[in-house]
Amino acid sequence: MRRRLLLSDIEGIRDRLYKKRYVTHDDHWIWLGAENLQGYGLMTVEGKQLLVTRLSLYISGIEFDIFNNNIWALHKNSCHKRLCFNPAHLYSGNRGNNMSDYSIYKQTELFPCGHPKDPKYTVVTMSNGYIRYRCRECYALYMKSWHEKNKS
Numbered sequence: 001m002r003r004r005l006l007l008s009d010i011e012g013i014r015d016r017l018y019k020k021r022y023v024t025h026d027d028h029w030i031w032l033g034a035e036n037l038q039g040y041g042l043m044t045v046e047g048k049q050l051l052v053t054r055l056s057l058y059i060s061g062i063e064f065d066i067f068n069n070n071i072w073a074l075h076k077n078s079c080h081k082r083l084c085f086n087p088a089h090l091y092s093g094n095r096g097n098n099m100s101d102y103s104i105y106k107q108t109e110l111f112p113c114g115h116p117k118d119p120k121y122t123v124v125t126m127s128n129g130y131i132r133y134r135c136r137e138c139y140a141l142y143m144k145s146w147h148e149k150n151k152s
């Protein structure tokens, strides 16, 4: 049986991270281990599943408070790979500045519904801690029907 890995064991965490790391030619560190439903890498430390992006920033020497769940390890604009845990591609931020999601939002001109992704037509919502960019018009209709359904 594998010994229980502790958060204080920086070398042990680094060892285990590097064992499941695939480095791409453009220097993304792709996690080959477990993933969560959103497609981010997970590793078990002290019996808890933690995000490898958090662990990677934590051991990198870049200032990062792993105990504060309001502080996130976010991907920089230059890296949209959720499984990448290269600390040079990450930064520590709060939920309000998830630029990575914003850059994904910016990749196309139109929402799936066909409405333009103009700031005027965009509403920003938070669900399960994730920032979502939605079509304002369609979201308003959706909310209206939701309220009507729940009135009766």
Ligand SMILES: [Zn+2]
Pocket (backbone or CB within 6 Å): 027, 028, 029, 079, 080, 081, 084, 085, 086, 089
């Ligand atoms: Zn990367």
Ligand SMILES: [Zn+2]
Pocket (backbone or CB within 6 Å): 111, 113, 114, 115, 135, 136, 137, 138, 139
């Ligand atoms: Zn729409």
